[in-house]
Amino acid sequence: MITTDICIIGAGPVGLFAVFEAGLLKMRCHLVDALPQVGGQLSEIYPYKPIYDIPGAPEIKAQELVDNLKKQIAPFSPTFSLGERVESIERQEDKSFIVTTSDDTKIHCKVITIAGGLGCFEPRKPAIEQLEAFEGKGVTYMVKDPELFRDKDIVLAGGGDSALDWTIFLSNVAKSVTLVHRSDTFRGAPDSAEKVFHLAETGKINLVLKSNIVKINGNGKLNEVLIEASDKTVTARPTDYLIPLFGLSPKLGPIADWGLQIDKSQISVNTVDYSTNIEGIYAIGDINTYPGKLKLILCGFHESALMAHSAFKHVYPNQRLSFKYTTVNGVNAF
Amino acid sequence: MINITVLNKAGEERLLEVPEDMGLNLMEILKANEYNVLATCGGMAMCGTCHVQVLEGMDNLGAHSDAELDMLDTLPDAESNSRLSCQLQINENMDGAVFKLMAEEDIAV
Numbered sequence: 001m002i003t004t005d006i007c008i009i010g011a012g013p014v015g016l017f018a019v020f021e022a023g024l025l026k027m028r029c030h031l032v033d034a035l036p037q038v039g040g041q042l043s044e045i046y047p048y049k050p051i052y053d054i055p056g057a058p059e060i061k062a063q064e065l066v067d068n069l070k071k072q073i074a075p076f077s078p079t080f081s082l083g084e085r086v087e088s089i090e091r092q093e094d095k096s097f098i099v100t101t102s103d104d105t106k107i108h109c110k111v112i113t114i115a116g117g118l119g120c121f122e123p124r125k126p127a128i129e130q131l132e133a134f135e136g137k138g139v140t141y142m143v144k145d146p147e148l149f150r151d152k153d154i155v156l157a158g159g160g161d162s163a164l165d166w167t168i169f170l171s172n173v174a175k176s177v178t179l180v181h182r183s184d185t186f187r188g189a190p191d192s193a194e195k196v197f198h199l200a201e202t203g204k205i206n207l208v209l210k211s212n213i214v215k216i217n218g219n220g221k222l223n224e225v226l227i228e229a230s231d232k233t234v235t236a237r238p239t240d241y242l243i244p245l246f247g248l249s250p251k252l253g254p255i256a257d258w259g260l261q262i263d264k265s266q267i268s269v270n271t272v273d274y275s276t277n278i279e280g281i282y283a284i285g286d287i288n289t290y291p292g293k294l295k296l297i298l299c300g301f302h303e304s305a306l307m308a309h310s311a312f313k314h315v316y317p318n319q320r321l322s323f324k325y326t327t328v329n330g331v332n333a334f
Numbered sequence: 335m336i337n338i339t340v341l342n343k344a345g346e347e348r349l350l351e352v353p354e355d356m357g358l359n360l361m362e363i364l365k366a367n368e369y370n371v372l373a374t375c376g377g378m379a380m381c382g383t384c385h386v387q388v389l390e391g392m393d394n395l396g397a398h399s400d401a402e403l404d405m406l407d408t409l410p411d412a413e414s415n416s417r418l419s420c421q422l423q424i425n426e427n428m429d430g431a432v433f434k435l436m437a438e439e440d441i442a443v
Contacts, residue, residue: 041374041375041381045374045375045378045380045381046375046378046380049378049380118372118374124382124409124410125410126410126411127410127411157410158408158410159407159408160407160408182410182412183407186407187403187404187407188404188407244410246408246409246410247382247408247409249372249374249381249382249383250372250374250383264370265370295376
């Protein structure tokens with residue numbers, strides 16, 4: 001059990017800055033994010049894009065901003081559970097919460113701050129009938145442990161970098177590797193594409209181009225995929241695993257089931273302190289909504305400051321909060 | 335003003351009258367008309383969450399940028415008539431075009 005003052009769900013720029021605002025008020029934070037790294041969409045989608053509206057930074061690359069935020073919050077020693085999705089929250093008798101993640105990590109906290117952006121980044125799933133029924137039974141969307149595929153027949157689907165990279169990597173692990181791609185060219189890294197074509201020429205992998213997987217079959221466990229070529233002919237290919245690799249897309253996920261007031265996939269908050277309809281739970285950044293809401297990082301920063309000052313009363317109910325500028329006492333590390 | 339037709343995922347058609355002189359793109363128009371388009375990246379051709387198929391008027395749209403083609407290539411359901419709506423500037427050439435929403439729509443709760 002991890003014990004902390006504030007559990008922040010989402011480690012994007014706003015979730016990270018909330019650690020700073022909480023830290024100034026002597027509140028410790030633990031952050032949970034479904035992605036394996038911090039930074040949210042900045043790191044995941046556009047790390048090299050310059051951002052121009054961060055006050056005091058005329059131009060800063062998205063990843064640079066994330067790195068700076070990490071440096072800024074380091075004195076407050078935040079702890080992280082990365083690559084885990086928050087599944088449930090349970091209110092305790094003393095009004096505190098226990099947050100449980102997909103890996104069964106449990107976090108005991110006095111306040112929950114949801115800084116989930118557009119939700120959890122989850123694998124984009126192709127429209128194949130029964131796909132979800134076979135999840136964990138031969139269908140998987142990521143390669144966590146390549147050894148799982150040792151001496152197995154596997155089929156990968158996709159045309160992006162990760163499909164190419166894993167095809168190359170797993171060609172040395174699996175018994176057979178088949179890559180199915182919708183078109184006959186790869187726009188990913190030219191080196192990787194060349195390697196994949198070379199592996200196909202030398203018979204190390206099966207490359208099935210201009211084709212789509214249209215159906216999967218199995219009996220309690222996946223045992224074949226049906227691949228449709230551009231001339232509409234369908235071929236069955238026996239396989240132990242199917243790994244669709246079509247990138248990530250954000251989904252609200254379990255947050256929708258916690259009794260929060262939700263309006264069009266966003267959490268309604270009170271702009272006095274960005275509190276939700278559940279006492280002790282706040283929502284900041286792109287995931288919240290209120291009249292006049294602007295989805296800007298700088299607005300999320302402002303929201304995190306007000307949230308922290310309000311959260312103080314849940315963390316230190318018997319103390320009076322005295323507001324101080326950082327210029328007065330500096331930043332006192334934990 | 336120009337007219338475009340939009341089909342949502344359920345196949346319901348709407349005719350939209352849109353201004354062609356305000357520097358807007360199709361993703362912005364879709365959002366302004368209450369379509370539940372995520373547009374995660376805000377219009378950089380980097381997320382694929384504003385994917386549309388062009389049912390009519392494909393030839394009148396500008397060419398794909400590299401970034402757009404790269405992104406479309408990663409989508410499971412992209413076809414030769416696929417575009418990212420954030421990359422389609424509204425202009426008079428779009429008059430009469432028909433678009434079908436393809437992007438995953440989060441269920442509006």
